[in-house]
Amino acid sequence: MRKIYLDHAATTPVRSEVLETMLPYFNEKFGNASSIHGFGRDAKVALEEAREKVAKILDASSSEIFFTGGGTESDNLAIKGTALANRKKGKHVITSKIEHHAILESCKFLEKEGLEVSYLPVDSKGLVDPEDLKKAIRGDTILVSIMYVNNEVGIIQPIEELCKIAKDRGIYFHTDAVQAMGKIAVDVQKLNVDMLAMSGHKIYGPKGVGAIYIRKGVRIIPLSHGGQHERSRRAGTENVPAIIGFAKALELVNKELESQNKHQKNLTKAFYKRLIESIPHMILHGDLNRRIPNTLNLSFKGVEGESVILSLDTKGVAVASGSACTSGTLEPSHVLSAMGIDPAIAQGAIRFSFGRDNTMQDVEYVAGILPEIVQRLRSISPLYAKKE
Amino acid sequence: MYSAKVMEHFQNPRNVGEIEDADGVGEIGNPVCGDIMKLYIKVKDGRIIEAKFKTFGCGAAIATSSMVTELVKGKTLEEAKKISRNTVAEALDGLPPIKMHCSNLAADALQKAIEDYKNKRNAKDQK
Numbered sequence: 001m002r003k004i005y006l007d008h009a010a011t012t013p014v015r016s017e018v019l020e021t022m023l024p025y026f027n028e029k030f031g032n033a034s035s036i037h038g039f040g041r042d043a044k045v046a047l048e049e050a051r052e053k054v055a056k057i058l059d060a061s062s063s064e065i066f067f068t069g070g071g072t073e074s075d076n077l078a079i080k081g082t083a084l085a086n087r088k089k090g091k092h093v094i095t096s097k098i099e100h101h102a103i104l105e106s107c108k109f110l111e112k113e114g115l116e117v118s119y120l121p122v123d124s125k126g127l128v129d130p131e132d133l134k135k136a137i138r139g140d141t142i143l144v145s146i147m148y149v150n151n152e153v154g155i156i157q158p159i160e161e162l163c164k165i166a167k168d169r170g171i172y173f174h175t176d177a178v179q180a181m182g183k184i185a186v187d188v189q190k191l192n193v194d195m196l197a198m199s200g201h202k203i204y205g206p207k208g209v210g211a212i213y214i215r216k217g218v219r220i221i222p223l224s225h226g227g228q229h230e231r232s233r234r235a236g237t238e239n240v241p242a243i244i245g246f247a248k249a250l251e252l253v254n255k256e257l258e259s260q261n262k263h264q265k266n267l268t269k270a271f272y273k274r275l276i277e278s279i280p281h282m283i284l285h286g287d288l289n290r291r292i293p294n295t296l297n298l299s300f301k302g303v304e305g306e307s308v309i310l311s312l313d314t315k316g317v318a319v320a321s322g323s324a325c326t327s328g329t330l331e332p333s334h335v336l337s338a339m340g341i342d343p344a345i346a347q348g349a350i351r352f353s354f355g356r357d358n359t360m361q362d363v364e365y366v367a368g369i370l371p372e373i374v375q376r377l378r379s380i381s382p383l384y385a386k387k388e
Numbered sequence: 389m390y391s392a393k394v395m396e397h398f399q400n401p402r403n404v405g406e407i408e409d410a411d412g413v414g415e416i417g418n419p420v421c422g423d424i425m426k427l428y429i430k431v432k433d434g435r436i437i438e439a440k441f442k443t444f445g446c447g448a449a450i451a452t453s454s455m456v457t458e459l460v461k462g463k464t465l466e467e468a469k470k471i472s473r474n475t476v477a478e479a480l481d482g483l484p485p486i487k488m489h490c491s492n493l494a495a496d497a498l499q500k501a502i503e504d505y506k507n508k509r510n511a512k513d514q515k
Contacts, residue, residue, distance in 0.1 A: 304423070306446035310390075310398060332422060344444070347422040380404050380450060382415075382426045382442035 003316045004362045008202075008355035009151055009179060009295055010320055014245065015204040021248040022206065025241035033238050034229065043240045050247035057254050058196070059189045060213050066230045067211050067243045071178035071199030073223075074212035075102035075145075077234070078174040078195040081220040082143050083110050086172070090140030094166075096120040096128050096157075097338035099147050100176055104334075107145075120146075122338050125287035126155035133165050143172045148180035148196075152335040152351060153286035154295030156184065163192050172218060178202055178210075182253035183261065183292040194218050198250070200242065204356070205249030209242035260356050265293035267354045267363050272296055274367035279374055281384075283345060285336060294355065299341075299348040302384025303377040308350050311373040317366050320351040344383060390447060391481035397451035402458050405440045412505030414497040423449045427456065427497040431505055436460045436468055441497075448487040452476050452494035465502055471495055 005013075025046065031039030033047045048062070055062040068074045083093055095107055097119045107117040118136045120128050128146055137144075144166040149156050159175050166173040174195035177186055182203040188196055195218065200209040214220060214233070226235035253260070275282060281301035300308070305321030312319055336346035352366075378384040390398070407428035417424045423445035430438035439457040443450050455476050460468045473492040477483045 302444065304445050304449070307398070307450060310395070310447045314395075314399065343422050344424075347444075380401060380442060381444045382424055383444045 001316045002365065003318075004358070004366060005318045006352045006354060006358070006362070006366065007318045007320050009154070009351060009353035011201045011207065012204045012355055013357075014201075014206055015249065015252060017252060018205055018245045018249045022241040022245040025244055029240075031240075033240060034227070043238075046244055047238055047240055050243050053247040053251055054198075054211055057186075057250055058213055059187045061216065063231070064188075064213055064216055065211055066214060066233045067209065067238060067246070068230075068234055069208055069239075070210040071100075071176070071197055071202070072102040072210075073234075074197035074199070074210045075100065075174075075176050076106050077212055077220070077223055078197060078214075079103060079106035079143070079145060080109065080223060081233075082172050082174070082195070082218065083115055084113075085219045085221040086142045087115075090138075090142040091115045092118070092138050092141040094118045094120065094133065094136050094141060094144045096122060096146050098122050098126065098150050098152075098335040099145070100151055100178070103145055103147065103176055124340050125290070126150060126153050126285070126335070126339050127287065127290065128157055128162065130158065130161050130165055133162055137166070137169055137171065141166075141169075141171050143174065145174040145176070147176040147178075148186070149177070149183065149292050150286075150335060151179045152333060152349075153297045153339075154179070154291040154353070155286040156180070156290050156292060159191055159193070167192055167194075179292065181250065182257070183294065185254075185257060188213050188215070195220075200246035200249060203246075203249045203253045206242045206245045209239055209246045211246065256356070261293045263356065264354045264358070267358055267360065268294060268296055268352075270360065271352065271354075271363045271367055274363065275370065278367065278371040285339065285341065285349060295351065295353045297336075297349055297351045299345045299350070300374045300378075301345065301348070302381040303348045303374055304381075305348050305350055307377050308348070308373060311377070312366070312370070315369055315373075317369070320353070321349060389484050390451075391483075393479075393481045394448060394451040394483065397454040397480065398447040401450055401454035403438075403440045403454065404442065406442060407438060407440050410440075410501075411508065412501040412503075414500030414502070414504060416493055416497040416500055418445075418493055421445075423493055425449065425453055425493050425497045427453070427494075427501045429460065429498075429501045429505060431465065435462060435464050437462070439498075439501075441494075443494075445493070446487070448483055449493060451480055452483070453497075455479050456494040456498050460498060465505075468498065468502060471498055 031043040033043040163173045178199040196213040201207040283299040285297040332346040410428035411431040425443045441453040443453040
């Protein structure tokens with residue numbers, strides 16, 4: 001059976017160039033980067049080269065790049081690490097309602113610890129209003145965290161503008177850039193952020209590795225203790241092969257930013273156009289223009305999301321859904337809810353995220369089978385009885 | 389995550405549709421996850437002779453709806469009343485734990501349809 005992967009926002013395959021770069025560091029050059037002998041030095045050199053590479057891409061200094069176990073860990077470190085380190089300065093944190101759970105749950109943890117958190121709303125297009133941020137800032141606000149690109153709808157937030165509001169008032173600004181890397185050029189100087197979280201497996205690198213940019217001078221405490229690794233920000237022997245893979249993946253994705261944007265935008269546009277022509281009562285979630293090139297989030301009125309995923313899966317097509325039934329929580333997507341989407345429509349949301357290996361044939365195939373799937377599910381649905 | 393039987397019923401659901409002159413209709417919604425199911429029954433001489441459904445929901449919701457309509461056909465009302473979420477789940481070779489609420493939906497809709505039938509009949513008797 002033909003297999004088409006349209007879930008690149010969930011994870012991506014490791015590119016062969018990345019894998020090749022990683023392999024020697026599992027056995028040949030297996031040294032512990034903290035050891036002072038030759039084996040250790042080889043690992044250390046590679047580790048610092050990787051750090052330098054990442055720093056250069058972000059326009060940061062290599063001493064501001066810290067490798068972690070992934071995007072979630074980077075977000076946890078940013079939120080808990082700075083909030084707890086700056087408690088004497090204040091106890092108020094601001095974030096948005098549409099953040100990844102790595103941010104939201106970290107904020108909930110802070111609330112349990114006695115801190116206060118404001119969750120900014122978004123409009124129907126998925127955007128945070130800078131005026132709302134201005135209004136939410138208090139005298140004791142110590143940190144603002146707004147995601148760069150939302151993982152469910154692919155909407156890009158006005159980070160530069162939001163960041164300026166916080167920085168003008170001397171408040172730290174963190175952004176979860178996990179979904180932004182490889183889709184938009186990320187420059188920490190231009191954005192002026194204090195912290196920025198990244199992940200390896202969303203950019204054709206390995207899973208279980210990520211990084212965080214922490215601007216020099218930011219007061220932060222580590223979450224794991226036990227060694228001097230990563231300048232004491234993250235104890236634990238560095239996962240050298242994964243880190244090298246991450247840096248290589250970031251380098252490649254950055255090099256191909258323009259060509260891949262064009263390629264993936266073409267696919268997404270063609271796909272959307274085909275669907276508009278063939279499926280009535282389809283709803284696009286989020287602003288059409290302020291989005292990353294590869295992601296579309298669509299609802300087909302009267303149809304629930306998981307049943308679409310299952311139907312596509314039996315035909316070899318992999319997509320994701322914001323449906324309660326697939327999140328494991330039984331709650332509809334918090335992102336779509338915050339955007340004011342009707343729960344029955346949110347239940348049907350399907351995320352299509354294209355990748356570098358997808359082709360126009362993939363678009364044709366999926367756009368070809370989807371109308372029939374939607375029609376079949378609508379014929380079962382009590383919410384789509386008399387519309388056709 | 390789903391049994392082969394769930395997938396089979398999801399892909400080829402039995403008894404999809406509405407019964408225009410149904411003797412009993414049960415509609416039930418899950419306010420948390422948003423699933424909605426509508427079940428129609430036709431009763432003759434104390435037996436359910438036909439059952440149809442329409443469901444908005446996940447794979448499990450559709451499969452359990454389909455299974456319930458199969459299970460009740462030919463059953464007396466007394467027998468049908470004993471059909472619970474567990475009966476339905478077992479008939480489908482099990483459901484993932486988190487999906488048990490979906491099968492609850494189908495069995496509940498059936499019980500509501502039976503109740504509706506009884507209410508309608510009582511109203512008729514009183515006339």
